[in-house]
Amino acid sequence: MSLKRILITACFVFGSGVVLQMLLGPVNVSLLKYPVNMVVGLQFVLILTAMHLFLKKTKVVIWLSSAEAALASVGSFLMVIILMAIIPQNISSETIGAKIGYSNIVFTWYYALSVFFLLTVLALTSMRRFLPCNFRNMMFFLNHSGMFIALCAAVLGQADKKQLYMQVPVNTTVWYAENEDGYSVELPFALHLSKFVVEYHPRKVALISHDGQLYKTKGNAVAEAVRGNSFFIGPYRIRVFNEPDSLNSILLKVSKPDKTTMEFSFEHLNDPQTPLFAKISNDTIITLLPAEPSYFGSEALLYTKSGKVAEPVTIAVNKPLKTEGWDVYQHSYNNNTETEPGYSVLYLVYDPWLPVVYIGIALMLAGAVLMLFARKKNEIKHNDLE
Amino acid sequence: MIWNSLIWFVLIFLLCWGIGFVMLYRKKNPACVPVLTQLLPVIGNIVLLLFVTILWVQLERPPMKTMAETRVLYSLFVSWITWFIFFTTKSKWMYLLGMVMSLVFLIVDVLNPEYQSKNLMPALQSTWFIPHVVIYMIAYAVMAAACLSAVKGLVNLYKGKNDADSDINLAMKLVYPGMALLTMGMLLGAIWAKIAWGNYWTFDPKETWALLTWLFYLFTIHLHYFCPKRKKLLLWILGLSFIVLIITWMGIRFLPSAMQSIHVYGG
Numbered sequence: 311m312s313l314k315r316i317l318i319t320a321c322f323v324f325g326s327g328v329v330l331q332m333l334l335g336p337v338n339v340s341l342l343k344y345p346v347n348m349v350v351g352l353q354f355v356l357i358l359t360a361m362h363l364f365l366k367k368t369k370v371v372i373w374l375s376s377a378e379a380a381l382a383s384v385g386s387f388l389m390v391i392i393l394m395a396i397i398p399q400n401i402s403s404e405t406i407g408a409k410i411g412y413s414n415i416v417f418t419w420y421y422a423l424s425v426f427f428l429l430t431v432l433a434l435t436s437m438r439r440f441l442p443c444n445f446r447n448m449m450f451f452l453n454h455s456g457m458f459i460a461l462c463a464a465v466l467g468q469a470d471k472k473q474l475y476m477q478v479p480v481n482t483t484v485w486y487a488e489n490e491d492g493y494s495v496e497l498p499f500a501l502h503l504s505k506f507v508v509e510y511h512p513r514k515v516a517l518i519s520h521d522g523q524l525y526k527t528k529g530n531a532v533a534e535a536v537r538g539n540s541f542f543i544g545p546y547r548i549r550v551f552n553e554p555d556s557l558n559s560i561l562l563k564v565s566k567p568d569k570t571t572m573e574f575s576f577e578h579l580n581d582p583q584t585p586l587f588a589k590i591s592n593d594t595i596i597t598l599l600p601a602e603p604s605y606f607g608s609e610a611l612l613y614t615k616s617g618k619v620a621e622p623v624t625i626a627v628n629k630p631l632k633t634e635g636w637d638v639y640q641h642s643y644n645n646n647t648e649t650e651p652g653y654s655v656l657y658l659v660y661d662p663w664l665p666v667v668y669i670g671i672a673l674m675l676a677g678a679v680l681m682l683f684a685r686k687k688n689e690i691k692h693n694d695l696e
Numbered sequence: 697m698i699w700n701s702l703i704w705f706v707l708i709f710l711l712c713w714g715i716g717f718v719m720l721y722r723k724k725n726p727a728c729v730p731v732l733t734q735l736l737p738v739i740g741n742i743v744l745l746l747f748v749t750i751l752w753v754q755l756e757r758p759p760m761k762t763m764a765e766t767r768v769l770y771s772l773f774v775s776w777i778t779w780f781i782f783f784t785t786k787s788k789w790m791y792l793l794g795m796v797m798s799l800v801f802l803i804v805d806v807l808n809p810e811y812q813s814k815n816l817m818p819a820l821q822s823t824w825f826i827p828h829v830v831i832y833m834i835a836y837a838v839m840a841a842a843c844l845s846a847v848k849g850l851v852n853l854y855k856g857k858n859d860a861d862s863d864i865n866l867a868m869k870l871v872y873p874g875m876a877l878l879t880m881g882m883l884l885g886a887i888w889a890k891i892a893w894g895n896y897w898t899f900d901p902k903e904t905w906a907l908l909t910w911l912f913y914l915f916t917i918h919l920h921y922f923c924p925k926r927k928k929l930l931l932w933i934l935g936l937s938f939i940v941l942i943i944t945w946m947g948i949r950f951l952p953s954a955m956q957s958i959h960v961y962g963g
Binding site: 313377385387392397399511532534603627659668671684 | 818877887915
């Protein structure tokens with residue numbers, strides 16, 4: 311067991327990746343579409359199983375499930391993730407960086423190689439510790455095999471994943487969505503948007519100085535414009551009056567330090583998202599900040615190729631709709647009907663490998679629970695993998 | 697709003713822990729002192745717990761939305777965990793460092809009063825929100841205790857004392873459950889992200905840093921398991937891992953790589 315060898319191995323894996331990247335350019339993930347990813351995945355698992363069963367005693371397999379390999383594989387993956395953590399990602403550029411791929415690391419060979427190395431080590435060590443069945447082995451197996459399954463499925467499933475955006479105007483039926491390149495894709499279902507619902511938190515009152523910044527005060531410069539509220543912002547006492555349940559009618563009474571009182575009435579405001587201003591002194595402005603939405607969701611009718619007709623559904627944040635293998639998320643909306651008709655933007659994801667990733671996550675979670683309750687032995691049997 | 701009275705709660709907390717600390721270090725102690733040194737911090741912790749509870753009730757939402765709120769929560773967990781370690785191991789170091797660490801984060805909050813909004817944006821209105829944040833905050837607090845133990849071990853090693861073993865043992869006893877909690881926090885976050893945003897993992901800067909933190913601790917665990925004799929290296933990596941953790945939690949918004957992160961704290 312040598313730390314030097316571990317470092318050299320990790321650097322070798324990373325360096326080979328960089329060389330491959332320079333020679334071949336970015337990894338073409340779309341080649342791994344179904345059924346290629348299925349075949350590659352099965353072959354990978356079969357080869358690893360065969361290695362475990364028949365080549366257990368060879369130096370290569372012994373090394374790949376050794377302490378050194380474990381540390382080296384975590385090390386090489388760590389190197390890649392450090393780069394991702396410090397270099398801004400997803401930026402397309404034409405510089406040398408584009409060739410080395412450092413701004414799109416998930417599509418580089420050094421990412422791919424370090425993941426491949428990690429997966430190989432994970433699989434071989436998991437199989438080695440599957441038996442005998444005891445608490446520590448079970449914990450070990452759940453953690454390692456769970457990570458193998460989740461990571462493997464995430465990587466192989468990437469090419470099969472589809473992400474689309476669907477813009478549905480109110481009272482319209484839509485059965486297509488756009489992909490990232492702007493092309494329309496026909497869907498196995500259609501949505502008719504009956505109503506779009508937005509609910510807002512109460513507006514807030516704030517004071518702004520002449521420099522456009524929030525009023526500088528020891529206490530809060532912002533407070534909720536709820537009827538009956540009375541508060542101080544700096545030396546100004548502000549009282550709020552408005553109609554019950556009305557976001558669009560607010561009366562503010564501001565008492566200044568010189569004992570004078572000013573009234574500001576903001577009424578019939580159709581768009582709760584427009585900020586409103588009024589001057590209270592030469593260098594101070596009182597403002598009603600845009601109301602923050604507390605809920606937004608689409609109430610729609612769902613039609614599917616498999617036979618659902620006009621089934622009422624609600625799609626809201628944290629409440630996606632599942633239909634025909636697709637997950638439909640509330641993404642954004644335009645509720646400002648003055649300029650253009652209201653519409654809802656839905657984000658559609660098709661990820662057939664998700665259940666496999668979830669199996670991996672479930673195993674890892676089970677392993678983590680066991681780890682939480684595991685009593686650490688003081689005398690560890692070191693290198694029992696070697 | 698109770699938030700404006702935070703300073704009083706912090707003062708009571710400081711008083712309880714501080715008196716306990718002075719008692720702990722006095723040479724001639726009456727018989728009641730050991731009980732008091734264990735009891736006083738508990739009172740301080742309960743006061744802090746009371747603050748968080750009242751804040752939760754007043755805000756009508758979990759106090760986990762803004763950076764300042766997570767700091768109070770973190771101090772609460774650090775104080776309970778370090779007290780528990782002190783209670784079981786009688787380590788005065790852990791008492792002192794735990795007190796200092798809790799206080800540092802509380803004082804930052806006292807000095808930077810934030811506006812506490814009741815509003816919770818729709819994405820945070822999820823059953824996954826509380827477990828994700830609470831598990832992470834407990835994990836961070838456990839790892840803080842592990843880091844404190846590692847610092848003590850390093851001081852001992854560099855002083856020429858060759859008895860860092862007990863510190864390493866304590867640190868690693870904490871790192872294992874801490875790692876389990878980090879794993880749970882990360883995976884629950886992934887499931888929540890799938891439900892709220894549509895993808896379980898997008899390499900958002902916060903996610904990348906959370907993964908980096910996790911990998912650092914993963915490396916630490918494997919290093920300890922396989923090379924227990926590399927004590928200095930192990931302790932340094934433990935310290936470094938905690939620095940990465942703190943950057944993940946608090947430093948992300950200062951990084952150029954994180955300008956588009958969705959994990960921007962409100963407030």
